[in-house]
Amino acid sequence: MEALTLRGKQRLETGRRIRLAACAAFGREGFSSVRTHDIAIEAGVSHGCVFAHFKTREALIAAVVEDVVVRAANLVRHELRVARSATEVLHTHLAALAEQEGLYAYIVAERRTLPAVVQARLTEVNSGVASYLLEALERELGDAPLKVEPHFAFNTWLALVHYYLLNRDLFAPGRSVLTDRAGELVRNYLAMIR
Amino acid sequence: MTSICIACGMPMECARDHALGDLAKPYCCYCANEDGTMQSYAEKLANYTAWIVSTQGLDPAVAHRQAATILGELPAWRDLASSHA
Numbered sequence: 703m704e705a706l707t708l709r710g711k712q713r714l715e716t717g718r719r720i721r722l723a724a725c726a727a728f729g730r731e732g733f734s735s736v737r738t739h740d741i742a743i744e745a746g747v748s749h750g751c752v753f754a755h756f757k758t759r760e761a762l763i764a765a766v767v768e769d770v771v772v773r774a775a776n777l778v779r780h781e782l783r784v785a786r787s788a789t790e791v792l793h794t795h796l797a798a799l800a801e802q803e804g805l806y807a808y809i810v811a812e813r814r815t816l817p818a819v820v821q822a823r824l825t826e827v828n829s830g831v832a833s834y835l836l837e838a839l840e841r842e843l844g845d846a847p848l849k850v851e852p853h854f855a856f857n858t859w860l861a862l863v864h865y866y867l868l869n870r871d872l873f874a875p876g877r878s879v880l881t882d883r884a885g886e887l888v889r890n891y892l893a894m895i896r
Numbered sequence: 897m898t899s900i901c902i903a904c905g906m907p908m909e910c911a912r913d914h915a916l917g918d919l920a921k922p923y924c925c926y927c928a929n930e931d932g933t934m935q936s937y938a939e940k941l942a943n944y945t946a947w948i949v950s951t952q953g954l955d956p957a958v959a960h961r962q963a964a965t966i967l968g969e970l971p972a973w974r975d976l977a978s979s980h981a
Contacts, residue, residue, distance in 0.1 A: 776907070779907065783909075818965055819965055819966075819969060821962065821965075822961075822962040822963075822965035822966045823966065825948060825952070825954070825959075825962045825966075826948075826962075826966050828951075828952060829947055829948050829951040829952055832951035832952060833947075833951055836951065851953075852950070852951070853949075853950060853951055853952050853953035854953065856951060856952060857952060857953060
């Protein structure tokens with residue numbers, strides 16, 4: 703029984719190492735460029751071992767992206783459980799994405815190649831952030847209307863974030879663009895829509 | 897202790913998050929009807945789709961597919977989702 707437990711622990715630890723290695727590799731080079739062979743080397747396991755834990759390359763990608771997206775969703779949800787201002791909602795969103803900024807940039811750039819469940823999860827998380835933002839704006843604006851339709855207000859925010867993210871080499875070379883430019887993004891975005 | 901709503905995946909951190917404030921109910925207040933019963937799959941799918949459309953403006957058919965995919969991952973709907981997708 704004890705041996706089984708130990709084996710189970712080792713299996714979990716190996717799976718964790720593979721996920722971490724994959725997360726780092728995808729974050730550096732994107733999903734399409736990284737081979738499972740490279741991930742195996744980075745994790746210090748055999749190539750076959752990767753497939754013993756994840757049946758397909760797609761399953762590994764789904765697991766890694768799911769980790770990142772769910773973690774970001776949980777961070778946002780945890781921070782925003784009590785009513786916050788629109789400014790706080792947006793800063794919280796940026797901080798959550800900045801935790802895995804490189805990987806998130808590739809998720810945005812290669813979204814259409816990702817498994818359907820991952821794409822759906824991303825949509826779910828974005829709608830969650832949109833709800834927090836729109837509720838905060840409604841509280842702050844009272845009867846005054848937004849300058850644009852609600853979904854367009856959120857999509858404009860995402861468009862800005864994604865533009866800076868995909869061109870982060872121009873805006874914050876070698877640094878986190880979502881951290882560096884957070885104040886500028888939030889301030890100017892809110893001035894545009896309110 | 898935090899549990900996850902079987903119908904929408906929302907973490908339920910306190911009694912208030914559970915349907916009717918009842919910790920024994922494995923689904924959240926947003927997935928419950930007024931009488932505390934759990935919404936049906938069809939209702940949940942329609943609500944989830946409408947939520948995605950209203951917050952992001954996605955094409956309704958795309959939003960419907962994505963909502964079905966999300967619900968299909970949850971314990972309450974795993975078996976049902978494939979037949980409704």
